[in-house]
Amino acid sequence: MKNKEIKTKGALHYYLQSTSGVVGAVLVLIMVIVAVCSIFGITPYDPVEQHIDNILQGPSAHFWFGTDDFGRDVFSRTLEGMRRSLTVSITAVSLATILGVTFGILAGYVGKWFDQLVTRVSDVFFAFPAILLALAIVASLGNAWYDTALAIGVVYTPIFIRVARGPVLTVKEMDYIKISRVLGFSSFRILRKHIFPNVFAPIVVQIALSLSWAILTESGLSFLGLGTQPPTPSLGLMVSDAQPLAAFAWWTLVFPSLFITIVVVGLNLVGDGLRDALDPARRSS
Amino acid sequence: MTQPLLLSVKDLGISTVQDPRTLVNQVSFDIGLGEAVGVVGESGSGKTLSALSILGLLPRGVEVVSGSVTFKDKNLLTLNNEELRKIRGNEIAMIYQDPMTALNPVMKLGKQLLEVIASHGGINESSQNQVRALLSEVGIPDVNRAMESYPHEFSGGMRQRIMIAMALLLSPQLLIADEPTTALDVTIQQQILALVSEARKKRNMSMLWITHDLGVVANLVDRLNVMYAGRIVESGTVEEIFRKPKHPYTAGLLSSLPTSTGTNRERLTSISGVPEKPWLVGNSCGFAARCSRAQARCHSEVPPTVITDNSSVACFFPLGGN
Numbered sequence: 001m002k003n004k005e006i007k008t009k010g011a012l013h014y015y016l017q018s019t020s021g022v023v024g025a026v027l028v029l030i031m032v033i034v035a036v037c038s039i040f041g042i043t044p045y046d047p048v049e050q051h052i053d054n055i056l057q058g059p060s061a062h063f064w065f066g067t068d069d070f071g072r073d074v075f076s077r078t079l080e081g082m083r084r085s086l087t088v089s090i091t092a093v094s095l096a097t098i099l100g101v102t103f104g105i106l107a108g109y110v111g112k113w114f115d116q117l118v119t120r121v122s123d124v125f126f127a128f129p130a131i132l133l134a135l136a137i138v139a140s141l142g143n144a145w146y147d148t149a150l151a152i153g154v155v156y157t158p159i160f161i162r163v164a165r166g167p168v169l170t171v172k173e174m175d176y177i178k179i180s181r182v183l184g185f186s187s188f189r190i191l192r193k194h195i196f197p198n199v200f201a202p203i204v205v206q207i208a209l210s211l212s213w214a215i216l217t218e219s220g221l222s223f224l225g226l227g228t229q230p231p232t233p234s235l236g237l238m239v240s241d242a243q244p245l246a247a248f249a250w251w252t253l254v255f256p257s258l259f260i261t262i263v264v265v266g267l268n269l270v271g272d273g274l275r276d277a278l279d280p281a282r283r284s285s
Numbered sequence: 286m287t288q289p290l291l292l293s294v295k296d297l298g299i300s301t302v303q304d305p306r307t308l309v310n311q312v313s314f315d316i317g318l319g320e321a322v323g324v325v326g327e328s329g330s331g332k333t334l335s336a337l338s339i340l341g342l343l344p345r346g347v348e349v350v351s352g353s354v355t356f357k358d359k360n361l362l363t364l365n366n367e368e369l370r371k372i373r374g375n376e377i378a379m380i381y382q383d384p385m386t387a388l389n390p391v392m393k394l395g396k397q398l399l400e401v402i403a404s405h406g407g408i409n410e411s412s413q414n415q416v417r418a419l420l421s422e423v424g425i426p427d428v429n430r431a432m433e434s435y436p437h438e439f440s441g442g443m444r445q446r447i448m449i450a451m452a453l454l455l456s457p458q459l460l461i462a463d464e465p466t467t468a469l470d471v472t473i474q475q476q477i478l479a480l481v482s483e484a485r486k487k488r489n490m491s492m493l494w495i496t497h498d499l500g501v502v503a504n505l506v507d508r509l510n511v512m513y514a515g516r517i518v519e520s521g522t523v524e525e526i527f528r529k530p531k532h533p534y535t536a537g538l539l540s541s542l543p544t545s546t547g548t549n550r551e552r553l554t555s556i557s558g559v560p561e562k563p564w565l566v567g568n569s570c571g572f573a574a575r576c577s578r579a580q581a582r583c584h585s586e587v588p589p590t591v592i593t594d595n596s597s598v599a600c601f602f603p604l605g606g607n
Contacts, residue, residue: 175386181342182381183374183451185404193400197391 014277021273027266031259035083043076048231056249066251068241070231077233078256082263084234088149088227089214095153097207100160105199107161108168109191119165122158130155130213131220138226148227152214163206167199201278205271212267219260235260290355291491292316292339292459297352299334299343299515306564308347309334310515311590316459321485321492323502323523325538326512327560332495335512336461338362339493340377341369356459375405378452379461383468384444388436394447395432401454419450423480442473446480453484459491466501478505500542503527508595511535514571515563521596531596531603534572570600578602 015021037043051071059066065074107118137151171177172195180190219236221227228234235256242253299309309331316322324332338349339361354361361369381387389397398416402408420428423446436444445465452460466474482505485492494506502509503523510520511532519532530536537556558575573583582601590599
């Protein structure tokens, strides 16, 4: 019986014990459901449809979040915008994770000139403010959503290189890695089965945090006019458009901002929860 | 030597790559089939480096500069990495000093042991049983549960047993043990020594046991090599060395051991001074500065290794005469 207990007490068990983790997961889940709804067109109105008779209406039973200066339904646009934001940030972070973790782990493990090269190149990327670098890339690539995703992905890759490389440097000096070598394990096996699982935790936490930053970066790019192009809604673009209207039509600004806040806070809380659940030193029971 | 040779180290020299400093100098020793050989020396005397060079696993910045390591007709120093990898764990295995960090903390034990088999040819249905059999041989209770447990659920002694099981899994012909009992309680030490001794006899496995503690190896090994400042200063059978040490350093080491027969008011003797760095020895006997028998010659010449029958000594003025 006891054997079973040990088995099932995985990371999930510890994650569910963390309040911030559970709250964060619920917030993110709501936002994901909302985004999925818009994929299947389950929005009250078409997000780009203009209701000329109902320009700048406050929240009501018909238009839950009100309408904007073109008479478009803010609620439908917010859902659609959330979907855009999540699509771009998930794509961007996936790219950054795959590239960053691969190069980071290899750099840490192989060392020598390869490490020097990877570290220096990522230092160069670090030297630019994220939004500025992303701006430059988007400006040269184009405005499609995948261009934005690519730009954000490239900008975030060095973060993952750092996060993956650091722990590898520690882990590869541990006795169990030396012993793996002494017992004749191949380098590939050591990397895959013995180093990667030991550096996994900080990477997962970094993914959750980067997702929230990527949403902010995407919003920032759209706000500056280089992300999603009108009339397609994006949370950042909506905030940007709402700026001159805020004084007399608060709902156009508040609701998209609120959604950005909820998803960013949610992802940060998920990051906290994951950190607690995956760190063996913090789970003491 | 009666047994056929398994491993023969000849004139091994190890030095740092940059700003060359000699760390190990002209080390030669043999290990016969089924024989247990001990290497005794202080920290920094080069005993661990000598062992690691056998496996081609010297730390970065350190390299073999001379000599040969012959294992079953193959010079291990000339093999490439992949050829060496096949020998490691399979034909030559090693156990380490600190069992607390020697197991992967995020991998279940059963899986970790199977990894050894998987990295040398692959797992089949019998592998699980092979692992179980070894775990119970090394005295792990409730083997099935242990296979599903993580390393932190075991004590240091248990982990060292697991390490031994891991090393023995592929029935290596040579086991290198680098002070595997130093981190353990004295009572656990005895258990581990007994365990290794028994496992060795059962398999007719050769062993190279590295330690700084003469007391540990006394009942464990057949032959002893005493290392000092990167050289082997004396070698011989355990009885010879314990009964009639020839090198003043060996004699000093022995007299610093507590005995059960001595009156308990007696103070233990210690060797005054600190060990010389191997690269500073130069043209002298490394031990000369601390030696009560040293004369002018000891400070200006390297004493040659004099081999007689089964033993050797590198000293101009050995105890008991030449």
